[in-house]
Amino acid sequence: MMPRFLRHALTIARRDLTATVMTPTFLLFLLSPLLMIGFGIIGGLSGQAAGAAGEARQVLVAIVPAGQQDSLRAADRELRSVFSRDSARPKLQLEAPQGDAARQARALFDSDAIEAAAVLYGPLDHPMILRRAGAEAEGRYLAALATQALRAAHAPGVRSTARFETIAVQAPTVSGRGQAAYFSTFAIFLVTLMLSGQAVGAMAEERSNKVIEILAAAVPLESVFFGKLLGAFGSALLFVAFWGTLVANLPKLMPAGMAGALSDLSVAVGPIFPLLLIGYFVMAYLLQSAVFLGVGSLASTQREIQMLSLPITIFQFAMFGMASYAAGNPESWVATAAEIVPFSSPMAMAARAANAPELWPHALAFAWQGLWVAITLTIAARLFRRGVLKSGSPKRRKKAAV
Amino acid sequence: MQQLAVSASGLVKRFGDRRAVDGVGIAVPKGLIYGVLGPNGAGKTTTLRMLLGIIEPDEGERILLGSRHPRDMSDQVGYLPEERGLYPNMKCREAIAFMGALRGLPWATGRKRAQALLENAGLGHAADDKIRKLSKGMAQLVQLLGSVVHEPDLLVLDEPFSGLDPVNQERLELLIRGQRDRGATILFSTHVMAHAERLCERISVIAGGRVRFEGTVDEARALLPLRARYTPHHDADAIGTMLPGDAAREGGSWRFTVPDGGIEALLVRLIDAGHGISGLSIERPGLHDAFVRIVGAEALADQPETIA
Secondary structure, eight states: OHHHHHHHHHHHHHHHHHHHHTSHHHHHHHHGGGGGHHHHHHHHHHHHHHHHHHHHHEEEEEEOOHHHHHHHHHHHHHHHTTSOTTTOOOEEEEEOOOSOHHHHHHHHHHOSSOEEEEEEESOTTSOEEEEETTOHHHHHHHHHHHHHHHHHHSOTTOOOOOEEEEEOOOSOOHHHHHHHHHHHHHHHHHHHHHHGGGGGGHHHHHHHHTOHHHHHHHSOHHHHHHHHHHHHHHHHHHHHHHHHHHHHTHHHHSOHHHHHHHHTOOOSSOTTHHHHHHHHHHHHHHHHHHHHHHHHHHOOSHHHHHHHHHHHHHHHHHHHHHHHHHHHOTTSHHHHHHHHSTTTHHHHHHHHHHHOOOSHHHHHHHHHHHHHHHHHHHHHHHHHHHHTSOOOOHHHHHHHHO | OOOEEEEEEEEEEEETTEEEEEEEEEEEETTOEEEEEOOTTSSHHHHHHHHHTSSOOSEEEEEETTBSSGGGGGGGEEEEOSSOOOOTTSBHHHHHHHHHHHTTOOHHHHHHHHHHHHHHTTOGGGTTSBGGGSOHHHHHHHHHHHHHTTOOSEEEEESTTTTOOHHHHHHHHHHHHHHHHHTOEEEEEESOHHHHHHHOSEEEEEETTEEEEEEOHHHHHTTSOOEEEEEESSOOTTHHHHSOTTOEEETTEEEEEOOTTOSHHHHHHHHHTTOOEEEEEEEOOOHHHHHHHHHHHHHHHHHHHHHO
């Protein structure tokens, strides 16, 4: 059964792929992202928002005896007025020393509860400041705070000399994960948004060519639909491969600092992440295209198809909205919902891959999403058979008669 | 007992309240050219589509090439739908190979056969032309070639002659006979009697969603009495009184239905009366007349229903 089904599907897919790729319009389509720079800017802005959200979680910690906390807090209040909203340093958090202050400070970097950018401990005139890689400014800010606090308490001329140490942090940072999660969601959304809309017109083409009767007579409708999906996916894959290669080589062309920042986007599942990302892109594409294929097959004119594109885009945005919220709030019920709702699941699960290390939910998610591709296609084929070919299924009628 | 390529009984298909097909049965022996005749809207296409499993009947059963699930046999079936359609951007050879591939034929074989088929059909020069460049008739031939490229056991053609000029109709008839000689069963629908008369070994006449006649072409024609055309040597009005009641004058000749007892007694009387015979022909009415008679009577009977 399966090889026959597949063979039929591949026959359809092959025709569709060549018919799509071997046209001048495909070139135009391939280069269309150039026209979408506007989209890129919007994406960049949201990316910044995600980055800002990440930084907002970072804190500076000063481990000082209770007596000195007030003066540090006052100095922080004073210095903070210097910064604009964008350049503001992370919030200051004060802790009392408990036993070994050095160990206490180091432990803060491993904590899951907070994300310390820099930690100060020891006497204020000779403090020790630990900081994360890339958090030089945060370290200097803590040193400046110490100096200010000293001057306020003693005399204007006093100086504080701090020693700095950069801490190498092994575990991915929460904010890095958050950014990677958001980035994955957005990437999948953008690519599916651009590509899956193609499927809407696929069946309309068959109907206007009147080839559908030949197809429907020769192969099962499910094969026809799946073949259409694969054909469209083939051209989408070419698109992704083309731009993926460009983007993958981009870090080599970028200034070293920027490239370093990119590699800082760490993910929870580790090196398997790109594979998961590709897998979820495939699922997102197949799922959404299956819906569009089905909806589009019921439309009989070009005009109807154009009318459909708006609700389709809104639907995609809604799914993206859910998934991106899930990316930022991995523990919330919305995240769980987004992971379960089949059409947002690929995006939400890609975000999850960045946020949480377990692998088994991904196996489950792929099976679940695959099931939904099949369900969607079957429903689409049924609707088409009933609505367009005017053929009800005999079994159901018999049951109704009984 | 002769083996059947297609059989069905009690097929019913409703479109809304209308019963487009209302209890059609059919039995197509293997290796025959079988015609389904009927006026427009009689339910021919719906019947064929149900037989092929493109749509499911609301009631009734069908067996196609020995299977109760016609779709399982789709690789052994060729089908030319009533609404012709091909991808306009495909080359002829590719289009034929594609249709073969849909029925399980490897692409390479399909291309090779497509070239040969096109050349046999006199379209060899167009093998690399895109479908959109072809005339309607040529595109239709290409589609027909596509439906036989995988050498099916059963070939179903829905109104294959419509839209073709006489030369291409002739080509199509040749092609159909060629398929029959190869061993295929051909089932086709038409409302043009001339083709059915020349090609079909058996026919079914469908009208108003029901089968009105089943049998050979000769049996259909035998439903009507023989007609005679008599040209007297010496014409006179009196001849009319000697001939059967339906006699009508046509120029110097008379046309009438041959009486039940034969024409000999009548001829003796005509010669004795001195009218003489300068011309005489006796012939069966064509399938056309038989069809009109079969369908016409039923159509009249159905009329109140359709008006209501």
